[in-house]
Amino acid sequence: MSLTEEEQTALVTSDDPHHPANLICELCRNFYTLGWVTGTGGGISIKKEEHIYIAPSGVQKERLEPHNMFILNYPSLEYLRQPTNLKPSACTPLFLAAYDKGAGACIHTHSQWAVLVTLINKGKKSFKIANTEMIKGIPRPSTGKYYGYHDTLEIPIIENTAHEEDLRDSLAKAIKDYPDTSAVLVRRHGVYVWGDTVWKAKTQAECYDYLFQLAVEMTKLGLDPAGPIDPLEE
Ligand SMILES: CSCCC(=O)C(=O)COP(=O)(O)O
Numbered sequence: 428m429s430l431t432e433e434e435q436t437a438l439v440t441s442d443d444p445h446h447p448a449n450l451i452c453e454l455c456r457n458f459y460t461l462g463w464v465t466g467t468g469g470g471i472s473i474k475k476e477e478h479i480y481i482a483p484s485g486v487q488k489e490r491l492e493p494h495n496m497f498i499l500n501y502p503s504l505e506y507l508r509q510p511t512n513l514k515p516s517a518c519t520p521l522f523l524a525a526y527d528k529g530a531g532a533c534i535h536t537h538s539q540w541a542v543l544v545t546l547i548n549k550g551k552k553s554f555k556i557a558n559t560e561m562i563k564g565i566p567r568p569s570t571g572k573y574y575g576y577h578d579t580l581e582i583p584i585i586e587n588t589a590h591e592e593d594l595r596d597s598l599a600k601a602i603k604d605y606p607d608t609s610a611v612l613v614r615r616h617g618v619y620v621w622g623d624t625v626w627k628a629k630t631q632a633e634c635y636d637y638l639f640q641l642a643v644e645m646t647k648l649g650l651d652p653a654g655p656i657d658p659l660e661e
Pocket residue numbers: 466467468469470482483484485486515516517518535591
């Protein structure tokens with residue numbers, strides 16, 4: 428299905444700040460201040476009905492404008508809009524793996540806390556944390572509820588590749604092997620987080636980042652993030 432130029436422009440033009448083309452720009456500016464999307468890496472994609480909005484690759488994400496957005500039809504994966512002289516984010520195949528799981532938005536961060544948590548879990552295929560309030564912000568699809576305070580949250584870690592797009596198969600396998608997960612850590616690189624809606628994805632990304640930082644700091648203090656509550660604490 429090819430759209431006229433006017434139809435394509437209409438898909439990225441709106442006064443509504445919640446329109447995906449506007450939200451991606453706003454959220455990337457927000458994520459930039461958190462150190463999640465500096466140096467052009469990282470980003471966010473949003474799905475609105477059958478339209479997937481994707482930012483361009485290799486551009487400063489905090490300077491994006493709505494007319495820079497690519498739009499893919501889902502599930503046909505046909506591009507409805509491709510801005511000239513730009514390439515879609517290299518994360519596109521990874522975002523699609525999250526959409527295949529029913530996500531409404533997917534965030535990729537290069538947060539140093541995400542990177543560090545993969546390094547303190549050297550040689551391990553996952554990161555675990557328990558007995559922490561912020562775990563309660565993470566959904567657990569198998570129960571239809573959220574994780575509880577005393578639950579152990581486990582996030583898979585996959586190995587980085589030279590090119591972002593080559594992560595797709597291992598990310599898809601991690602999603603299959605960890606059906607309760609809504610995030611995949613990429614060693615020495617960052618994290619992918621997805622949610623049913625853009626706001627859920629954002630909340631979860633914030634909770635995960637908090638938990639990654641906490642785990643790094645706990646480990647530095649000789650505490651085990653997945654360990655039991657020490658009775659002497661109370
Ligand atoms: C310095 S960024 C290296 C590539 C990367 O990790 C990444 O997330 C790229 O994303 P883009 O949307 O710019 O293709």
